[in-house]
Amino acid sequence: MEKIISSKNERVKQWSKLKNKKGRNKYNQYILESWHLVSEAINAQQHVNIILTTEKQFEFHKEALDNFAGELIEISDEVAKTLGSTSTPQGIFGVVDLPKQDSFKAEDMNGAWLLLDQIQDPGNIGTMVRTADAAGMTGVIFGDGTSSQYNPKVLRAMQGSQFHLKIIEGDLLNWIEKFESNDVPVYGTELNPQAVSYTDIAASDSFALVMGNEGNGMQAKILDRTTKNLYIPIKGQAESLNVAIAAGILMFNLKK
């Protein structure tokens, strides 16, 4: 097994660039951290080309790693620190091809979908994807301006749920048009008691729910294009709910 010790190694520098959008687009790959996520990616038939592992992690997962068909490279703790996105990385990484975006047709846009409109915080995004998975949603659409699904912090917070759902990136207005042409209701969300309380909507298997930016909410041009806009009645004195909490309450109540 090849071994890379120095974080100044040219390949390490290249993998490190996969933590950023520019690098991912250049090499058409992303980097996935932790055995849990790497093994979920392999199980989900993703193209994991290379596994990078410290000696210690290799010993832990020897049996599974011996069966890995791609390139297996041992890395030092120093290299693991360079590639990791936490101060104490586990020490195992996968270098994965960016999947081709499935070509969804208008008629595919059925079921229950979560749409993210310019959500910024990786923890919120990851938690919402994980919650969408738990709620039995069909998929999640990352609208333009939302942090990337391949951002290392988003990857960590999704905990592998991205492999259990359909994930799309793109212009939300385009997708909303497709839902509406299929008679799938599109629910916006706003902090506005003039909107419809979510408790007045019957649970169903087919709807699209849009969550907006943490500070500014949904973009006006998207609020204008929804079937209905919902709000969560606030009973106490809190000014608002965290966006991921609001998404959790809505998905678990709207999804049959």
Next chain:
Amino acid sequence: MEKIISSKNERVKQWSKLKNKKGRNKYNQYILESWHLVSEAINAQQHVNIILTTEKQFEFHKEALDNFAGELIEISDEVAKTLGSTSTPQGIFGVVDLPKQDSFKAEDMNGAWLLLDQIQDPGNIGTMVRTADAAGMTGVIFGDGTSSQYNPKVLRAMQGSQFHLKIIEGDLLNWIEKFESNDVPVYGTELNPQAVSYTDIAASDSFALVMGNEGNGMQAKILDRTTKNLYIPIKGQAESLNVAIAAGILMFNLKK
């Protein structure tokens, strides 16, 4: 107005210690960061003894600060960095007396309460307190082993909701006994489909809901002492929900 420039100043060293439990217990005070929280504390009749402010923040809030009855001290950006809990602190702090814990009697333990059993992550704790406020809960009990309500990261995440609710710290088993003697049902939570689905519980104004540690769930000795244990049915392939998301779904569905 007195001005403190150096973070080596003895008073700055003392205030800095208020970020830790040992320092808070020694001086019987805590430190609150940001104008939003300091002004909420003043409005909630908390004993804000000292306000520390950079020149810039003083200009922003001059009118309100001129009416402040306690000690007002100007601090340098360097001191603000030392006292702050983020890399770019806003630059305004309050030094507040630890409130005496209200002496709740058994007969006071009515209404809807959230109980935190060894919850570790300050963001989760703060988000749960904020969500409890929004759901119209009566109060939150921080069980032994849960991060302190005066931890700077918990304070930040609560966003002032601690001033809108009753907050108690202590041994959960003691408080559970008091709820049960008042016929208030105590609902534990577990990742166990043998438990009762939360959808089978009618919404009410009087219950106690216990949320457990992020990794280990509730302590067995507490699960044993509840009226019923609830779970949230998971429809997809996610292994679990984030504890704050689960608490949000439960509070918004159980609280009438």
